[in-house]
Amino acid sequence: MVAQADDAVFRPVRTGNPFEETVERLLQAIKLGVVAPGERLPAERDLATRLNVSRVTLREAIHALTEAGYVESRRGRYGGTFVNEQLPKPRRTPARRIARELGDGLEDALTLRGALETGAAEAAAARELSVAEIDHLQRCLADTSAANLTDYRRFDSRLHLAIAEVTGSPSLTSAVADARMRLNELLDAIPLLSRNITHSNEQHEAIIQAILEGDQAAARAAMSEHLSGTATLLHGFLT
Amino acid sequence: MVAQADDAVFRPVRTGNPFEETVERLLQAIKLGVVAPGERLPAERDLATRLNVSRVTLREAIHALTEAGYVESRRGRYGGTFVNEQLPKPRRTPARRIARELGDGLEDALTLRGALETGAAEAAAARELSVAEIDHLQRCLADTSAANLTDYRRFDSRLHLAIAEVTGSPSLTSAVADARMRLNELLDAIPLLSRNITHSNEQHEAIIQAILEGDQAAARAAMSEHLSGTATLLHGFLT
DNA sequence: ACTCAATGGATCGTCGGCAGACCATTGAGT
DNA sequence: ACTCAATGGTCTGCCGACGATCCATTGAGT
Numbered sequence: 125m126v127a128q129a130d131d132a133v134f135r136p137v138r139t140g141n142p143f144e145e146t147v148e149r150l151l152q153a154i155k156l157g158v159v160a161p162g163e164r165l166p167a168e169r170d171l172a173t174r175l176n177v178s179r180v181t182l183r184e185a186i187h188a189l190t191e192a193g194y195v196e197s198r199r200g201r202y203g204g205t206f207v208n209e210q211l212p213k214p215r216r217t218p219a220r221r222i223a224r225e226l227g228d229g230l231e232d233a234l235t236l237r238g239a240l241e242t243g244a245a246e247a248a249a250a251r252e253l254s255v256a257e258i259d260h261l262q263r264c265l266a267d268t269s270a271a272n273l274t275d276y277r278r279f280d281s282r283l284h285l286a287i288a289e290v291t292g293s294p295s296l297t298s299a300v301a302d303a304r305m306r307l308n309e310l311l312d313a314i315p316l317l318s319r320n321i322t323h324s325n326e327q328h329e330a331i332i333q334a335i336l337e338g339d340q341a342a343a344r345a346a347m348s349e350h351l352s353g354t355a356t357l358l359h360g361f362l363t
Numbered sequence: 364m365v366a367q368a369d370d371a372v373f374r375p376v377r378t379g380n381p382f383e384e385t386v387e388r389l390l391q392a393i394k395l396g397v398v399a400p401g402e403r404l405p406a407e408r409d410l411a412t413r414l415n416v417s418r419v420t421l422r423e424a425i426h427a428l429t430e431a432g433y434v435e436s437r438r439g440r441y442g443g444t445f446v447n448e449q450l451p452k453p454r455r456t457p458a459r460r461i462a463r464e465l466g467d468g469l470e471d472a473l474t475l476r477g478a479l480e481t482g483a484a485e486a487a488a489a490r491e492l493s494v495a496e497i498d499h500l501q502r503c504l505a506d507t508s509a510a511n512l513t514d515y516r517r518f519d520s521r522l523h524l525a526i527a528e529v530t531g532s533p534s535l536t537s538a539v540a541d542a543r544m545r546l547n548e549l550l551d552a553i554p555l556l557s558r559n560i561t562h563s564n565e566q567h568e569a570i571i572q573a574i575l576e577g578d579q580a581a582a583r584a585a586m587s588e589h590l591s592g593t594a595t596l597l598h599g600f601l602t
Numbered sequence: 603a604c605t606c607a608a609t610g611g612a613t614c615g616t617c618g619g620c621a622g623a624c625c626a627t628t629g630a631g632t
Numbered sequence: 633a634c635t636c637a638a639t640g641g642t643c644t645g646c647c648g649a650c651g652a653t654c655c656a657t658t659g660a661g662t
Contacts, residue, residue: 129395129397129521129524129525129528129536129540130392130397130405131533131536132524132527132528132533132536132537132540133388133391133392133395133397133537133540134388134392134405134410134413134414135413135414135533135537136413136414136415137381137384137385137388137414137415137416138377138381138384138415138416139415141618141619142376142377142618142619142620143618143619145376145377146376149372149373149376152372153369153372153373156368156372158368158369158372166369166373167638167639167640168639168640168641169639169640171373174373174374174375175373175374175375175376176375176376176377176378177376177377177619177620178619178620178621179620179621180619180620180621180642181618181619181620183640183641197639197640197641198627198628198639198640199626199627199628199639199640199641200626200627200628200629200638200639200640201627201628201629201630201636201637201638201639202628202629202630202638202639203627203628203629203638203639203640204638204639204640205640231531231532232531232532232533232534232535233534235486235530235531235532235534235535236532236534236535236538238482238486239478239479239481239482239483239485239486239535240478240479240482242478242482243477243478243479243481243482244478246478247474247477247478282368285368285371286368288371289368289371291474292470292471292474293470293471293474293475294370294371294374294471295471295472295474295475295542296471296474296475296478297368297370297371298371298372298374299475299538301368301371301372303534380648380649381648381649381650382648382649406608406609406610407609407610407611408608408609408610416649416650417649417650417651418650418651419612419649419650419651420648420649420650422610422611422612425610436609436610436611437609437610437657437658438609438610438611438656438657438658439608439609439610439656439657439658439659440606440607440608440609440657440658440659440660441608441609441658441659441660442608442609442610442657442658442659443608443609443610444610
């Protein structure tokens, strides 16, 4: 008996407390570019309901993010909690240290991400997209191409998330977002080279084109190639 | 703005309470065949630690499963909680009713499952498998082929889980297990035809063979075909 | 016949998170 | 200048989950 199945089924039912989870989610929204700098988060009462968390807990999470410099709250009607224009710089932990901490987790995260994102690309290509969805994809693609170095990661994440969205599968979208967040710390640790960005943009274009043409095999292949590029880069910097 | 990304990121941080979650996990272990009838669950103290749940909560969950007829507990050294030889028959809820309740969730679950399991098959084929892993796979394959109608679903799940296991990615394994569970109720609602089983067994063999040969494309293709068969079957019965 | 380690069974105090109600502030609309 | 709806900010009582501790039972080993 290999007994790894046990580990999968008997894994912890919950990771951390609601407070920590909530902080993580809000960070996700900011770092993945779901809520852009200057934009407003949903109202506390609304957001608490959607996150299935008490308002008290949500407020504690927001407070933490305020202290960390991510958001600011304003009272009154037309008030709310807004994402700061100037986001805190990610702490550039030395790559190797992160890699050590992650350990086998790196391979794990990359494997999961590969399965999810290639699957998403294929599924997206298989769908009949609405005009709004096509616009959304192309908008994200253009934003990413036009992004400067400091914003690149966020728009890149947003684009990948957009691809997952147009599969029409909420679960798949969520899973992609989570997988992406797991790798975010790693990605912050490696330098962004403009050569890589150029290459990345070309691949993005190929992926989107294949999706819009409905070519499932091509979409999958293009995404697969794109991801393996990142994976190789990560391996290179972390070994 | 398509605004579906919000739904993905601001989804509930937790589903249900620890008690319900724990019950779900234990059912998963039983229904996916991780713990076979007659076998023993891990000791309460051990299991509670692994699930990251208090022993009290775990015991309440076990109590619920005892009343439902899934397990029985025995005291003393060499005692423990054992899975019953005769499992309760799944309540054959009319398929259409389930389909209505699930709604779009069916497509969602099928999409996610497709991405995960085809990805797992490909990843498994890409790995250099140990002798133990190969044995495990072939054992699961043989068990499934030999299973009678009442046991088939469980061994089938076990085989698919085994494929995910040999990717070496715990996250992927967990995700596959969860996706499978989401579809379990549906699968219970459609009749098992021996013709379908024969077909299924042939496909299983093709998948395993491709994995053992290290042929990634073939493994993916075989899995994809296998899954689409199930998907078609489900669609047929639920429409 | 006895021992004892491993297991399930039971109880109690603590605390984090929750629901609900209420207060304070803001600014567009009138 | 006033109104008021929507928002963030605060407080209180309650409950579920937790950790810890002790009890009861069993049967292989001696």
